Ligand SMILES: Nc1ncnc2c1ncn2[C@@H]1O[C@H](COP(=O)(O)OP(=O)(O)O)[C@@H](O)[C@H]1O
C-alpha cells in the first residue's frame with residue numbers, strides 16, 4: 497500500500513525549508529510526495545530576499561487539477577502568504593474532503609522575514625484552524641494566533657495549548673524549540689485527552705533552517721502509516737531529532753543550515769521491525 501502525501505507551501509531554492517524540505521521528508525519516510533506551490537521565495541540559509549506570490553486563482557487551479565485525478569492520504573500546509581490563498585486552500589479542504597490535514601501556521605522565517613502578511617493572521621485563525629486535524633505552531637506563532645506574549649516555560653505552553661485547541665483544530669502540537677535548556681520539549685493536546693509531553697535531547701547545532709517544515713511533513717507522511725496521531729507525532733519527532741543530529745555533516749550555505757534528511761535511519765528502523 498502506498499500513501500500519497502501533499503504539501504501546500506512555498507519554495508526554498510536552498511532546499512532546507514518549504515516544499516523542498518517537505519518532499520525530502522515524505523520520501524525518507526516512505527510517502528509518495530506531491531506539491532501545490534503557494535509562493536516562490538528567493539531565500540537561502542541567510543534569509544529571504546524576495547517573495548513572489550502565486551495568485552490564489554492559480555493555487556486553486558493546481559489543487560483542482562491534482563485532486564480531480566489523485567487520491568490524497570494526508571496534507572501538510574505550510575507558507576500561505578496572504579488571505580486569498582488561505583481562502584483557496586480552505587475551499588479545497590471542504591470540496592475534496594481532504595483527510596489528515598497538518599497545518600504548520602508559518603508566519604515568520606528563522607531569519608526574521610515575514611512569510612504571511614500580518615493582516616492575514618485572522619484569516620488563518622478563522623478559516624484554517626477549524627479545518628485542521630493538527631496544528632503545529634512554534635512559540636511566536638502561538639502568541640500571534642492568541643494575541644498574547646510568547647510562552648517562557650512548559651506551564652505557559654500548556655496554558656496556550658489549551659487556548660489554541662479552543663480555536664477549533666482537532667489537536668495541537670505546540671513546539672518548544674525556541675525555549676532554552678538541555679531538552680527540546682513539545683506538547684501534544686487534543687480536547688478529549690490528557691496532554692502529552694514529547695521531549696528530545698537538544699542538539700547543539702545552528703543548522704535549524706526548516707525544522708518546523710520537516711516535523712510537520714514527517715507527521716503527514718507517517719499518519720497514514722500509524723494507528724493514531726500520537727504515534728505519528730512521536731516517530732516524526734524522532735526522525736527530526738536524527739535529522740538535526742546529522743545536520744553538521746552537510747555543507748550548505750553560510751547562515752542557519754538545513755537539517756539532514758537521514759534516509760538510512762528510517763530504513764534501519766523498518767528493517768529492525770520497530
Ligand atoms: N536544537 C534542537 N534540538 C532538538 N530539537 C530541536 C532543536 N530545535 C528545535 N527542535 C525541535 O524541532 C521542532 C521545531 O522546532 P521549533 O524551533 O519550535 O519550530 P520552528 O522550526 O517552526 O520555529 C520541535 O519539535 C522542536 O522541539
Ligand SMILES: Cc1ncc(COP(=O)(O)O)c(N)n1
Nearest residue numbers: 506507513514605606705706
Ligand atoms: C517556504 C518556506 N516555508 C517555511 C519556512 C520556515 O522555515 P524556518 O522557520 O526554518 O525558516 C521558510 N523559511 N520558507
